[in-house]
Structures are given as structure tokens and as C-alpha cells.
């Protein structure tokens with residue numbers, strides 16, 4: 391039951407989980423609690439909590455968020471399926487379709503006494519935010535993704551934790567690769583952007599780094615591998631981003647479009663198969679890091695950025711600065727209209743200083 395004396399802000403986390411989500415939720419709650427006339431509620435599993443029957447809305451107070459900033463995942467759950475504009479419904483013939491339940495959701499928000507919404511999510515979630523804003527919803531966005539592929543913000547929280555995990559993986563692969571005179575191919579996430587791949591390759595000291603922004607030439611990769619072996623001894627580490635593609639080739643999906651969307655992956659085993667076909671004779675193994683990059687405790691950097699985002703999101707609620715997403719523009723936390731925030735992806739610039747540094751220390755970028 392709503393405390394009629396207090397205003398209500400509803401928080402939802404949508405899309406894939408990401409280290410730092412709980413730190414954002416905690417920051418919103420702690421900041422809101424400084425205002426006597428506000429309370430925070432959470433919608434379970436993104437906006438499903440509002441639309442489910444009965445609804446699943448939970449009160450978020452200091453007790454609920456105590457210590458959660460060090461925990462991975464999200465205490466209010468998430469989903470990357472459906473949403474108010476494409477709610478999954480089963481057709482009479484058993485197939486799946488979708489329904490637009492956005493108007494109903496707006497009515498339900500009013501019924502629940504929600505004065506403002508903070509939607510923490512990636513590009514898909516912020517597209518939903520924009521559409522809800524156009525329907526009159528008082529909504530603010532907080533960007534999240536380990537992929538760091540949102541152009542409106544210098545960094546997203548979760549990214550540095552993912553880079554740390556990938557770097558730790560490179561460090562570990564080096565010792566086993568060196569012991570066995572092997573080549574290791576480490577496949578990392580990042581969707582169509584090579585941020586995690588590039589950062590972990592530089593931090594870990596990989597020999598080859600293949601990212602979507604620089605299509606690779608198999609011969610160059612082969613050349614680099616052989617340059618790391620002498621009389622059959624040596625090792626090489628290749629970091630490959632899941633969205634990487636060969637020159638003239640296309641990205642590799644482990645799952646084609648369907649109920650579960652299009653899922654990237656399988657590039658490490660494809661690269662190994664192609665290298666073997668092209669005559670590679672060294673021993674070679676693959677490691678697919680997968681969701682280890684997303685789970686677990688956020689590193690300090692991500693907790694701090696997430697906390698700043700959470701506090702700023704609530705300040706924006708107080709200022710009624712709706713229709714915008716919080717962003718980081720070094721050294722400031724700023725806000726960007728949704729339209730701008732979702733209009734462009736953030737890709738690695740092949741001419742950037744970090745690529746220059748990678749090449750400078752001899753990392754083969756595949757070209």
C-alpha cells in the first residue's frame with residue numbers, strides 16, 4: 391500500500407545483468423531517503439513486475455540495499471525478453487506473437503502511485519524508455535552494459551569489471567600456454583564492439599587481438615603466431631571479440647534469429663578451424679569466457695561510477711529532468727536526451743591512441 395504522504399520512484403533493471411546494477415539501486419535508495427517525502431520501489435524482472443498479475447512491486451529501503459553494492463547481478467531481477475511494447479503472447483495455434491501493453495503499463499503506474507521511473511538498462515531498455523517518455527511517462531535512464539557500446543557515455547559501469555575478468559583469463563592462459571608450447575584463443579564478449587577485447591589484450595599482453603572494428607587477415611594472424619615460436623617452442627595468446635570477423639567475411643552467430651534473438655559466439659572455434667585448414671601446425675586450444683565476464687562482484691571503478699549514476703538519476707527526478715539518460719563525460723556526470731543517447735553506438739576507433747599503443751607494443755590487430 392502506498393504511503394499517500396510520500397512520492398514514489400520506481401526502479402527497474404532491464405536487459406542482461408551487469409556488475410554494478412545493485413550499486414546503482416543502492417545509491418538511488420540512499421539518496422532518496424535523504425528526502426523525507428520520497429520512497430523507492432522496485433519492479434521485479436524489468437517492467438514485468440508492473441504488468442504481471444498480481445503485480446510484483448517491492449519496497450526498497452535502506453535494509454533492502456544494505457551492502458548490495460558489492461554484489462553482482464540485480465536484486466530486483468531482469469529480463470531481456472519482451473517488454474511493454476512487445477509483450478509475448480501465445481497464439482491459438484501455439485506459436486508466439488507479441489502485444490503492445492504500454493498504455494496499460496502507464497495506467498498501472500498511475501494506479502500504483504508512481505511519480506517517476508528510473509530505468510537501468512542498455513540500448514534496448516533505453517529505446518523502451520524513450521517510447522514510454524513519448525507516452526507521458528516521467529522517466530529517466532541509467533546506461534548499463536559490459537560492452538561499453540553506448541556513445542552517449544565515456545564508460546558504462548560493468549565494463550571495467552568485464553575487462554578485469556578477461557585480463558585475469560589472459561594472465562592464466564599465458565602460464566599454461568607457455569608450459570605446453572601452445573596457442574590459446576580467448577573469446578570475449580562485447581557484441582559488435584571490441585572494447586573488452588582490446589582492453590584485455592593490452593592489459594594482459596596478448597600477441598593477437600581481433601575486434602569487429604578491424605576485420606582480420608588469417609595470414610597475418612598465422613605470421614604472428616609463427617613469429618612467437620622458435621624450433622617448435624613458444625606460445626601465443628589470441629584475444630578475439632565475439633563480434634570479430636575476417637576480411638570480406640561476416641560476424642558469426644551461434645544462434646540465429648528466433649525467440650531468443652540473435653546470439654553472437656563461436657568465433658574462437660571458427661578461427662581455430664580456419665587456422666588449421668590454412669596449415670597451422672602448433673597445438674592450439676580455445677577458451678570461451680562467456681558470462682564469467684558479467685557475473686560476480688563489481689570492481690571499485692564500477693561501484694563508484696554506478697553510485698554516481700544512481701545519485702544523479704535521483705537528482706534528475708527531483709529536478710523533473712525527464713526524458714534523459716545519465717551519462718559520464720569525463721570528468722562530469724551529465725544527462726543526455728534519450729533520442730541522442732540511443733542514436734549511435736560506440737565503436738573502437740581503429741585510429742585511436744589505444745590501438746596505436748597496442749600496435750606499438752607489437753600486438754597484431756589482424757591487419
Ligand code: F6P
Pocket residue numbers: 406470535536537579580581632653654684
Ligand atoms: O550485452 C551484454 C552481453 O553480455 C554481450 O556481451 C553478449 O553478446 C550478450 O550480452 C549475451 O547475452 P545473453 O546473456 O542473452 O546470452
